[in-house]
Amino acid sequence: MKNISNIPLSGKRVLIRVDFNVPLDECFNIIDDSRIQAALPTIKKVMQDGGRSIIMSHLGRPKKGFEKRFSLKHIAKHLSDLLEISVGFSRDCVGKNTRVDINNMKNGDVLVLENLRFYPQEELGDSAFAKQLAKLADVYVNDAFGVAHRAHASTSIIANYFPNKKYFGILLNREITSLKTALEKPKRPFTAIIGGAKITGKIDVITSLFDKVDALIVGGGMAYTFARAMGGNIGNSLVEKDKVELAKSLIAIAKRKGVQLLLPTDSVNADAFNNSANIQNSEITNVPAGFMGLDIGAESITQFSKAILDSKTIIWNGPMGVFEMENFSNGTKKIGAAICKATENGAFSLVGGGDSVAAVKQFGFADKVSYISTGGGAMLEYLKGKELPGVVAIED
Ligand code: 3PG
Ligand code: MG
Numbered sequence: 001m002k003n004i005s006n007i008p009l010s011g012k013r014v015l016i017r018v019d020f021n022v023p024l025d026e027c028f029n030i031i032d033d034s035r036i037q038a039a040l041p042t043i044k045k046v047m048q049d050g051g052r053s054i055i056m057s058h059l060g061r062p063k064k065g066f067e068k069r070f071s072l073k074h075i076a077k078h079l080s081d082l083l084e085i086s087v088g089f090s091r092d093c094v095g096k097n098t099r100v101d102i103n104n105m106k107n108g109d110v111l112v113l114e115n116l117r118f119y120p121q122e123e124l125g126d127s128a129f130a131k132q133l134a135k136l137a138d139v140y141v142n143d144a145f146g147v148a149h150r151a152h153a154s155t156s157i158i159a160n161y162f163p164n165k166k167y168f169g170i171l172l173n174r175e176i177t178s179l180k181t182a183l184e185k186p187k188r189p190f191t192a193i194i195g196g197a198k199i200t201g202k203i204d205v206i207t208s209l210f211d212k213v214d215a216l217i218v219g220g221g222m223a224y225t226f227a228r229a230m231g232g233n234i235g236n237s238l239v240e241k242d243k244v245e246l247a248k249s250l251i252a253i254a255k256r257k258g259v260q261l262l263l264p265t266d267s268v269n270a271d272a273f274n275n276s277a278n279i280q281n282s283e284i285t286n287v288p289a290g291f292m293g294l295d296i297g298a299e300s301i302t303q304f305s306k307a308i309l310d311s312k313t314i315i316w317n318g319p320m321g322v323f324e325m326e327n328f329s330n331g332t333k334k335i336g337a338a339i340c341k342a343t344e345n346g347a348f349s350l351v352g353g354g355d356s357v358a359a360v361k362q363f364g365f366a367d368k369v370s371y372i373s374t375g376g377g378a379m380l381e382y383l384k385g386k387e388l389p390g391v392v393a394i395e396d
Contacts, residue, residue, distance in 0.1 A: 002394055004042060004141050004167040009051030011107055015137035016042060016169060017154050017390075019146035019374065020057035020075045028074040033082075034357070035146060035374045036075065040082060042143045042169035043110060047083070050107040054137055055079070056093055056154055058117040058147065066118050076112035087112060093119070094132040102136055122153045127160075129153045134161035143169025145176075146374050148390030149381040159393035166394050171374065176391060178371040179382050182350050187312035188214055192383075193304075193335065195220030195318030196355065199243045202318070203250075204384045210253060215260040215307050219296050219320035219331060223264045223284065226251070227293075232285025235269065236292040262307055266297030268321065268328060275325040295321030296331035305338035312346070314339055317353040317379060323362070332359050340368035352379035 018039040023031040030036070046053045062070040076089040090101040093113035105111055116122040121129035130153040134140070140162040142148070147155055159166045168176070182190075192213045194202055199222040209216055218226060224237035229247035254261035267284040269291035270277035281297050282288060296304070308314060316339060320331035336359060343349045351360050352373030360366055373379050382388060 002167050003173050004045060004169055005173075007139075007167060009046050009049040009139065012049075012051045012139050013054060013102060013105070013137040014046045014051045014139045014141055015054045015056060015133065016046070016141045017144045017158075018042075018055055018057045018169075019144040020055075020072065021059050021146060022075070024069070024074065028069070030075070030078055032358070032361075033078060034372075036079060036082065038171050038374050039143050039169070042141060042171060043083065045170065046141075047085075047108050047110065051139075052102070052105045052107060053110040054102060054105075054113065055110065056113045056116055056133065057144070058122065058152075058154075059115050060117070062115065062117050063120075066114075070115050070117070072112055072115050079110070079112060083110060085110065090114060094129070094136070098136065116152075116154050123150070124153070125151050125157045126153050127157055130157035131161055134158050138165065140166045141169045142166070142390050142394055143171045144390060145172045145378055146376070147378065148172065148375065148388040149378040149386070151389035156389040156393040159396070168391075168394055172391070174371075175373060175375065178350055178373070179379070181348055182313055182315050183212060183383070186212070187348065189311045190313040191215040191217060191307055191311040191315075193217040193219065193308070193314065193316040193318075193339075195222070195320050195332075196353070197221035197238060199225055199240055199247065202380070203243075203246065205317075205380050206250060207253070208384045210257050210259050213259060215262060215311070216254065217262045217304050217307060217335075219264055219300070219304070219335070220318050223296070224267075224287075224293055226263050227267075227284045227287075230263075230285055232283075233287060233289075234284070234293065235287035235289055237267075237269075237287055238292070260307070262304060264296040264300035265303065266299045267293035268295040268297055268330070270294050270328070273322075275327050277327075279327060294325070295328040301331055301334045304335055308335065308338040308342050309345070311342055312348070314342060314347055314349040315383070316349070316351045316356050317376075317383070319355050319359050323355075323359050333363050336360055336363050336365045340365050343369055352376060
């Protein structure tokens with residue numbers, strides 16, 4: 001891989017695409033700065049070399065040009081605190097004023113550009129816009145794994161204008177290396193844990209993982225569609241009625257391919273979707289009328305934990321239940337704990353996806369897994385076996 005690590009960047013204007021799409025509260029305080037922290041090694045490398053870091057990112061999904069709540073200004077301030085230098089901010093990401101801001105930079109300086117998505121051309125992958133961005137710098141670095149699955153102007157098209165001067169940032173390089181460790185020559189047994197509310201976004205991932213893993217654990221809301229497929233009663237649990245047949249066929253495919261498909265056998269149920277609802281436990285195929293399943297039960301936890309502890313490679317995307325509510329967090333917490341234990345015993349574990357990463361942090365497991373990805377959608381695309389436009393653009 002064309003990695004930035006060994007490239008001398010003294011005096012160079014280095015345009016770094018990062019993914020600073022971080023959650024903010026209504027006062028623009030950053031709720032979770034992991035993605036910013038994760039980009040620091042690349043920025044520090046450019047600073048130490050005496051290069052000029054020009055940082056570009058999107059934030060949110062603005063649709064009508066400038067909107068204060070999507071301004072990267074709030075992020076630039078935080079980056080100043082993290083780097084302990086005064087980070088500059090340019091009110092635009094292209095055009096004359098931005099060029100002036102860049103001309104005023106000194107070696108080692110860092111400048112954050114305004115949100116790329118204030119221009120619709122960004123998401124459209126517009127070549128003229130990409131060219132305008134490219135004019136700002138001598139070198140292009142992509143360190144934005146979280147958005148590497150998008151073929152946008154700043155993530156992919158722009159690379160055309162830096163034929164011999166495009167590199168992977170340190171973060172993007174680590175992300176891909178971690179995914180390759182898990183997927184290319186995994187130490188076996190290899191177990192994938194897929195959770196979350198819906199099957200819909202994850203069918204292709206599940207199907208593709210059947211060709212790679214020894215065991216696949218399914219939890220979260222999507223497990224109830226499988227329970228229905230097995231002819232169970234699931235009360236008011238979440239179900240994708242149009243996916244029941246598909247769930248049936250996934251069970252059959254797993255069998256044919258010799259993959260151990262582990263579905264929850266029991267369920268923690270509530271009579272309302274809140275933490276103070278009445279709770280009861282049942283088999284997952286016997287959820288009483290008036291109740292909905294919100295977490296995996298004790299027997300499932302035991303069964304899943306055993307498979308996890310036997311594994312040498314583990315990937316996890318999606319929680320086991322509604323972990324945001326204390327009473328339905330046990331499944332996610334115990335599965336997280338099993339992954340930590342397996343890691344301690346020598347397994348390689350990779351966690352991705354906004355919810356699972358939030359859970360890992362909430363339960364204090366962040367230092368106990370092998371790698372936490374900054375990507376959700378991008379990781380899923382990679383797991384499907386798809387090429388990521390942001391990665392291909394540098395490799396080409
Ligand atoms: C994300 O958080 O999913 C990435 O930053 C990409 O953002 P997007 O889903 O709006 O393209
Ligand atoms: Mg997304």
